Amino acid sequence: MAGKDPDRGKTITTVLGRRLGGELLRMREACDLRQTHAAEALTASVTKVAKIERGQVPIRDPDVRALCHLYDEKDEAVIGKLLALAKADRGRRKAKGWWNQYPQLAAMVEYVALEDIATSIRTWELAFIPGLLQTPDYARAVAVGAGSWEDPREIEPFVEARLTRQARLRSERPLELWAVIHEGALRQLVGGRDVMRQQLGHLLDVATLDTVRIQVVPYLAGAHAGMIGAFSIVSFGEPGALDVVHMDVPSSTLWLESEEDAARHGRTFDRIARVGLAERNALDLIDTIRKEM
Template identity: 35%
Template sequence: MQENNGMEGIAPLPPVRREPPTVRLRRLAAELRRLRQEAGLSQAEVAEKTDINLATLHRIETAKTKPQLRTLNALLDAYGATGSTRTDLIALQKAAKQRGWLHGIEANLRGQYSAYIALEAEAHEAVNYESLFIPGLLQTEDYARAVIRGVLPTDTEAEVEHRVTARMRRQALLESDTPLRLWAIMDQAALSRTVGSEAVMRAQFRHLIQQAQRPHITIQVIPFSAGSHPGMLGSFILLKFAMDSPDVIHIDSMAGDLFLEKEADLQRYNRICEHLRAMALSPADTAALIASLCGDH
């Protein structure tokens, strides 16, 4: 006979559904990790210095939990963070649960630690569609320099070189022991526009052909003959993360960086990716097209 425990007719409580981290919370976590590392402190040393539980510190740095304001202030004190960096991170903490991000707070943080670069470094896969450029992770240094000079004509030479260096460093994600899986899709227009010079384009095409041979990189081109397609509305990058972290869409525009996190947006862009892959040339035919363009140049 089953023992009567006085709980008949009471349904068990549903499991608590943990809210996935927002871009803001991920950004805050990445900045706190960076500040700790720049201070030369281990997590254990910070825990001892601030009396913050080590497990809590780990959850904060992996965007599993939002730090309370007093906890954040204790961490910023330990890292010696002052001025605009401190102000911006406190603003991030207050807005950490809000989804989506159109430029704003991160503009005042160090450029090389922008929100997108921090997210890209944590992703395990990226689908990058470009309508006018070679994707940044596949650009040669000379092509990147020519693109940046053309797109940002008011930047100084030092600013251009800083951006080129940052772009080249990002490409280390493709060289690690567990490299980022990259699926790059381009409109043929990105290949047809001469950027820099014909010599720059020839080198860029050869680089694309070499990169396409790597098992973690897939390159496709949507030919002019395909006609109109969903990518004509603009370029975007779909970042995919391991475990239970949701995808993020990044759109770079003159108005700033736009991050899309809502489920409806993610579903829409995943469908767009499927359409673009279907309309593009196969990877083999893409390589043949690029090789023919290399000969033309």
Template identity: 45%
Template sequence: MATVRPSTVLGRQLGDELRKLREAAGVSMAQAAEALDCTKGKISRIENGHVPVRTPDLMALMHAYRMEGPESQQRLLALARRANRRRREGWWHQYASLLSDTYVDQIEMESICESIRTYQVQLVPGLLQTEAYGRAVTVASRAWQTAEEIDRFVRVRIARQERLTSENPLEYWVVLSEGALRQQVGGPDVMRAQLQHLMNMAQQPNITIQVLPFSRGAHSGMFGPYLLLAFPQMTSLDLVLTETPTGNIWIEREAEVACYQALFDDARMASLPPTESLTLIQRVAKEYGS
């Protein structure tokens, strides 16, 4: 399956018009966020065309920016409808009935972000999973019951991985707890192949893999997995996705995002350098036999 990134031209056009309206009205980004009861990060992503704009939000922004004239308002509403329809052409929307809203959001954000940094405690992250490993994780999650649902979800996970090898590949920096190497998922053969896949992917120039060994002891980032997503525009604030058993949660408030940035820096500094990490991965892979 070819991964087709949805055009964000219409979204950027809408966002650019909203930014000009906001600035012309003398409304700060913080004041716009207050009008939507959201964060400045969301306003930034709207203005950069990264997220769809719901009709109630668009109406609230036009009111906050004192936009007059029904014709102008209708034009922006029509542009928003076209942009949102175009977004729904992303390949992942054919699986929308299978996926949670947060997971759909994650795939869409992956398609447009510039880099992801992630810390994983016990599992290899989805973008680096082999099909067999991903299937074992999917079965164990009990989120999908039938063989067809499991097959479809695994296909989604494999399709997401094309973001790492596309024409404009994602910069991907992964810190794995040693536990992710030793948590046996799918049996020794699956684990050996998975660790070999990690070593192969680490050769890609856009992928960095570090392992945080058990010997480092307690550290600030040991309390759960998370992803930090960064976007091309300098004005676009980072996003954090935290992973929980009952559903993933987006975090976008600047102070909280900064906390996770510091946690990731602590984790990577405590980890083995990439070359030593590969040596440890290779050693653990041998422990699973040949």
């Protein structure tokens, strides 16, 4: 995750800005044009064009259209997608989100900021319950188990921030969430039996929301496409129209920002969902495991 602290008023890059800049760069190079040509079309400096292509500054709709005209892009669907991307990026940059008061979220600030303006998220989890579905005790146990906090007092603000994120699920513009969870995450005794029993009950409760869909991939599914690792697809429109992919790796957070990467992970998610239990059966399994605890 690249960029400087937005609160300091300095140039920053954003995931959406880099996605848009990368698309515009690809279009320019396909036309064998230089940044000077783009600068002339925008009546701007070459430096500004370079910043646009690196995702460091927002871009206005007229400038998007001017560049599309220069690059001989006439497909309204393509132009519309770029305009939607520019609008979403401007919204992300203007947001003065609640997350800025939680330094404990420093490593996740870009994800949380995008989650706040997203329309839907598809998430695949192997090892634990997705953050948007965690109870306070479960989130606390995950934080303690991670062992990465130098000061244990930072855990409570982290838990509080995680609960604040969950407000999107019940807001006036609810986030659509499709979570596919491996059975192993349901059986892992995070925090002990009481914590897990409460957590599984919470899943059953949240699943009653019209905008939340929960599936489970059972052990009996055998080998499947999701064994390579967990990921989330964050959408800013209809799924597939404007997506970015988020993955956590041991040393950092990884964003896959290209349209090709998003489409590939979308297909992978669909394959995982197909081997998962139907929603009703998934909830029955969750309830059965809860009762066993």
